[in-house]
Amino acid sequence: MDDAEALPDKTPRTARGRRTLRKLLDAAAVEFGEKGFHEASISSITRRAEVALGTFYTYFDSKDALFRALVGDMSEAVKVSARDALSDDMGALEIERAALAAFLSFAREHREIYRIIDEAEFVDPASYRDHYETIAARIAKRLKEGADAGELREGLGETEAWAMMGMNVFVGLRYAVWSDGDPDEIASRVNALIARGIAAEPD
Structure with a gap:
């Protein structure tokens, strides 16, 4: 289990995991709000959230799932x-x-x-x-x-x-x-x- 300790449905079960998920959602709101869905990128969202690119897939399977x-x-x-x-x-x-x-x-x-x-x-x-x-x-x-x-x-x-x-x-x-x-x-x-x-x- 990684540091987010995500459940099989990708719902985090630790406070640390929930904080990381919150950071991704907040970063996505800014990214999608500024660029729109099609121009937004996972790499840009993770940079905004200050998390590793691989961490994204602990929580979401795709940009569509995040949206x-x-x-x-x-x-x-x-x-x-x-x-x-x-x-x-x-x-x-x-x-x-x-x-x-x-x-x-x-x-x-x-x-x-x-x-x-x-x-x-x-x-x-x-x-x-x-x-x-x-x-x-x-x-x-x-x-x-x-x-x-x-x-x-x-x-x-x-x-x-x-x-x-x-x-x-x-x-x-x-x-x-x-x-x-x-x-x-x-x-x-x-x-x-x-x-x-x-x-x-x-x-």
């Missing part, structure tokens, strides 16, 4: 950033506001996520689809919980979840990747749109 793992890792990071911003005392609308603000902050710090997820549509369509389906499912679950609590209207489901996710994705592109909008201000404006819609208030 798939990175998409999954980024999806998990998005989930964690939203989860950590929420608390049990928040109402349904406040949960959506806080989750979006957390995503905007995450996207600002990790702008490469947009290029990597977009490339996944062509490099690994299954992980691309899974990324968005998983997020939409979480939003749909929150909408149902809000309706069950009497804070949101009944009948909200998958369609509304995908619409909200699409709005969040492009708001993030505009105000986290292309410019630095204030996450709380932007999230509050989007939240007001969710709460009141765009129709004029009746007289």
Whole structure:
């Protein structure tokens, strides 16, 4: 067993191995974010990670396998950033506001996520689809919980979840990747749109 002590499925079982895997994923995020999948190279990723080229194959069979793992890792990071911003005392609308603000902050710090997820549509369509389906499912679950609590209207489901996710994705592109909008201000404006819609208030 090498110093990473990887399991047969290449999942490290020691703290040292997990640190090395983390370094490879972080280096891959920068490499793929800057160069794109096709121009990125394993040797460049290992140099960025400051690990030996041979160490790469302790964790991954190929660049494609690393890319798939990175998409999954980024999806998990998005989930964690939203989860950590929420608390049990928040109402349904406040949960959506806080989750979006957390995503905007995450996207600002990790702008490469947009290029990597977009490339996944062509490099690994299954992980691309899974990324968005998983997020939409979480939003749909929150909408149902809000309706069950009497804070949101009944009948909200998958369609509304995908619409909200699409709005969040492009708001993030505009105000986290292309410019630095204030996450709380932007999230509050989007939240007001969710709460009141765009129709004029009746007289």
